[in-house]
Amino acid sequence: MVFLTAILITAILYYLQADGLIYVTLIAVVAELFNIFMTHTLSKSVEKRTTDKFTRIIADYRAKIAALKKKIKQFEDVQEKYIQKLNAANLKIKEYEARLNRSSGTDTEDADSDNSPDEQDSTEPAGTHEPESPDLQEFVDLPSGSNRKQLPI
Numbered sequence: 001m002v003f004l005t006a007i008l009i010t011a012i013l014y015y016l017q018a019d020g021l022i023y024v025t026l027i028a029v030v031a032e033l034f035n036i037f038m039t040h041t042l043s044k045s046v047e048k049r050t051t052d053k054f055t056r057i058i059a060d061y062r063a064k065i066a067a068l069k070k071k072i073k074q075f076e077d078v079q080e081k082y083i084q085k086l087n088a089a090n091l092k093i094k095e096y097e098a099r100l101n102r103s104s105g106t107d108t109e110d111a112d113s114d115n116s117p118d119e120q121d122s123t124e125p126a127g128t129h130e131p132e133s134p135d136l137q138e139f140v141d142l143p144s145g146s147n148r149k150q151l152p153i
Helices: 002-016 020-104 107-115 117-123
Strands: none
Touching: 002 020
16 A cells, blocks of 8 residues: 555656645545555454453353352352261261160269260370380481481480
8 A cells, every 4th residue: 555655756856746735635645545544444353352251251250150159169068968867877886876875874973975076185184195105216216227327416
């Protein structure tokens, strides 16, 4: 387009010389307006294609997120169902243990110890707990099979 405009302007200036300057100016202005119009059309087209492309990408990601949220909800429902089953099983176990304790006649002794085994450890004074084996092996920080000598500390 620019090449054809330049040839046209050169031809008009050559044949019309001084009078052709007005025609050359009009042709240059029209060519520039046509160039601006084409650039604007091209930029709008590129903008539309880019918008369509990113709209599709965003829609795909929204669909994936919705599917993942649905899966998460299903897993939470399954987890809740199994938690309820586990709680029901734990209640049955406690009921059976209570029946067993009542039938064996040691209801008061075992009931206190069944509540929490951690409470027994916490009620003992910290200093009264003795090691179970009197001859403890010394601590070795070397891996097994190491031939390095142990530091004299």
